[in-house]
Amino acid sequence: MKRTKPRKRSLLVVVAFLVAATVLGLLIFQKYRSSRELPVTRPEPRPTGMFRVTLFFATPDAEGLAREGREVGACDNLPGCVQEVVGELVNGPVGELQPTLPPSAVVRGVRIEGDTAVIDFGKELVAGLPGGSSAEMAAVYSVVDTVCLNFPQIKGVRFLVEGKGVDTLVGHLDLRQPLAPDYTLEQNDEKVVKP
Template sequence: MALQPRKRANISLLVPFLVIALVFGVILWQKYRASREVSPVPQMQQLGGKRTAVLFFVADGTRLAREAREVGPCADTVVCLEDVLEELVNGPVGEFDEALPEGSVINTVRIDGDLASVDLNRTFSAALPSGSSAEMLAVYSIVDTITVNFPQIARVKLTIEGNDKALLQHLDLSDPLVPDYTLEQPLQADSDSVPPPSKKNKLDNQDK
C-alpha cells in the first residue's frame, strides 16, 4: 500500500517534462516550416507602392548589362516573378539589346523553396541565334534577373514546353542553374556567334 503514493508522485514529476518536451517540439517544427517557406514579399526596392526591378539585357553583343525597370505592386512572390519576367520578355527601353529572341513566351512559373522553375515556349530555343555566346546570354539573362531580384531563390530550372531535359545547341538545361554575374564582363567571341539584333537594326530593316 505504501508504494501507490510513490507511483503517483513519479507520474506527477513526469508530466512537466512531457509538457516541456512538447513545447520544444512545437517550436522546432515551426522553425523548420519557416525555413522551408518562401517569403511572400520579393526583395526588390519598393517606391510608393511600385517596385524597381533589375533586368539583364545584352550590351555590345558580348555581355549582360543591368537596366532598372519600375513595375507595379503584386500580391505574392510568384505573381511578382511573372511580372518581372514579362518585362524581360518585353525587352529593353534604353540602349541595350534584347537578350531573348523575338516571340519568346513564359508559359509558367513555379517556386519551390529556393528553386524557381520557368517553362518557355519552343520559339525561345528555335529562334536563338547560333553560337554558344548567344545561348549563354539568353539563358543567364533569365537566371540572373530572377536571382538578383529575389535573393531567396538560389537556383533556376528552365524547361521548354514542359521538357525538363531540354538541350540547346550548346547548353544542357537538364539541371537547375545558379546565377553567373561574371557574364557582365565581355564574353570571348566564338566563331559562330551572332549578337542579338539591336532595336536600331530592327528599325533599319523595317525601313528597307
Template sequence: MTEDGKGQTGVFVAAAVATLVIVAIFSFFSGPDAAQRNITEAPIPASHSGRIEEESFFLYFAQRDGRFLTSEERTVSTTKDPWQLSQKIIAALIDGPERGSARTLPATTRLRALYITDPKVAVVDFSREIREEPMGAASELLTVYSVVNSLAVNIPEIDAVRILIEGERAETLAGHIDISEPLAPDMLMVR
C-alpha cells in the same frame, strides 16, 4: 480472452495502423513521382500584406557587342509577391530592352508557366519559340543567364532557376549550355 489480452491486441492494432500511415506518407514524398510533384507545387505564398507598392528591379540584357550582360533598372507596381514579380520580370525580358541593349529572348517567346518550389528554385517553362533564333554558344549563354540572373538577383525567394521548354526538361537551348539542372546566378557575366 482476458482484459490484458484485449488491451495488448488494441495496442498492436494501433501500432500497425500508425506504421502503415507513416509508410504511406513516406512513399508519397519519396516515390518516383516526388520530383515531378515538387515542380508542380503552387507558388510560395508571399509573407506580406496585399498592399500594392512600387518595386524596382534589374533586368539583364545583352550588351550590343554580345559578349556580356548589362543591367537595366525597371519599376513596376506589385504586391511584393515573389511569384507575381517573377512573372513581371519574365514578361519584361520578353518585351526587350528600353535603353540600347540587345534582347536576349525572341519577342515571340511565351511564358507557359512559372513556379517557385522548395528549396528556392524557380521553374520557368517557356514556349518552343525561345529556340526560334539561331544561337551560338555566346548568345545561348547570355540568354540563359539573362533569365537566371534577372530572377535570382531580384527575388530573395529564388536562389536558382530551372528552365523548361514546352513543359519538358531540356539538355540545352541550342546545343551549348547545359540547362538540365537548376542554375545559380553568375554575376561575372555582367558588365
C-alpha cells in the same frame, strides 16, 4: 405665458437628447453586432504601386551582360512576381542594350520549388533564339541573374519548354539541372541603365 416657453424649451431639449441618445445607441449596437459577425472570406491585402527591378540584357557589343533598371507593377505572390519580371526581359531593353530573349517568347508559368524557380517557356523561346553558344548563354543567364538578383530567396533557375525539362536550348548550355547565377558575365564598366 412666461411659464410655457421654458416648459417648451425643456421639452424640446429632452426630445433632442432622446433622439441623439437613440441614434448613438443604434450606432454603437450596429458596431458591436458587426464586430461579432465572422467574415465569409478572409480578406487578403493586395499590393499596390510599383517596385524597381534590375534586368540583365546583352551589352551593345554582345560581349556580356549589363543591368537596366525598370519599374514594374506590384504583384501578390512570388511565382507571379517572377513571371512578371521575366516578362519584362521578353519585352526587351528600353535603352542602348540588346535583347537576350526573342520578342515572341512566352512565359507559360512559374512555380517555386524550395529555393529554385522553375520557369516554363513556350516553344517560341527555342525557335526565336539565334544559333551559337554566346546567344544561348546570354539568354539563359539574363533570366537566371535577373531572377536571383531581384528575388534573393531564389538561388537557382530551372528551365522548361512546353512543360518538359530540356537538356539545352540550342545545343550548347547544359540545362538538366537548375542553374545558379553567374554575375561574371556582367560587364563591370557598364552602369545600370535607367529608362
